[in-house]
Amino acid sequence: MWLRETPKGRRHARHFAAIKPMLIPGMRARVSAILRQMGHRPPWSGGKGRSITRPQRLLLAALGDGWVAEYPVGVRPRQKMRPSCYYLDLADAKKKIAVEVDGATHYTAAVKKADARKETYLRSRGWTVLRFWNQEILNWNASERPMGNSVSMTFRRLGIHLSR
Numbered sequence: 001m002w003l004r005e006t007p008k009g010r011r012h013a014r015h016f017a018a019i020k021p022m023l024i025p026g027m028r029a030r031v032s033a034i035l036r037q038m039g040h041r042p043p044w045s046g047g048k049g050r051s052i053t054r055p056q057r058l059l060l061a062a063l064g065d066g067w068v069a070e071y072p073v074g075v076r077p078r079q080k081m082r083p084s085c086y087y088l089d090l091a092d093a094k095k096k097i098a099v100e101v102d103g104a105t106h107y108t109a110a111v112k113k114a115d116a117r118k119e120t121y122l123r124s125r126g127w128t129v130l131r132f133w134n135q136e137i138l139n140w141n142a143s144e145r146p147m148g149n150s151v152s153m154t155f156r157r158l159g160i161h162l163s164r
Helices: 007-019 027-038 054-063 109-124 134-142 150-157
Strands: 068-074 085-092 097-102 128-133
Touching (some): 054 085, 054 097, 085 109, 097 134, 128 134, 134 150
Antiparallel strands (some): 068 085, 085 097
């Protein structure tokens, strides 16, 4: 960042890092209000009860009947420090097929570990878990859903017909 290229800028950066402004009571709410006023929105928002992402909507439309978004799967037996429920981005509960459409946060080590736990639990319960990246779905849709694409081929391998 250009500010940190000067001695004064580096001093300011250290100062703000030390005071941790987002921990000041009310600061997070003020920043959120300013961002809303500016019309700022993340490129994708979804999961855990919020509206589904654009890649999820595109894939859900292509999958057709029998598929639902944000499908809850209860975790039993209940364990301390574990979720009581996993939400599947897209699911066909009858066939026990789960589709996870992952965004940028899924590159982090902590989220990868949580994803692995979720996938292990689902597989132990007989679910087939498919994972795609947001950008992979967007590229597939933008290229008019070619049959030779890995997205199309993955579903075809499982006998799932995708609509155009």
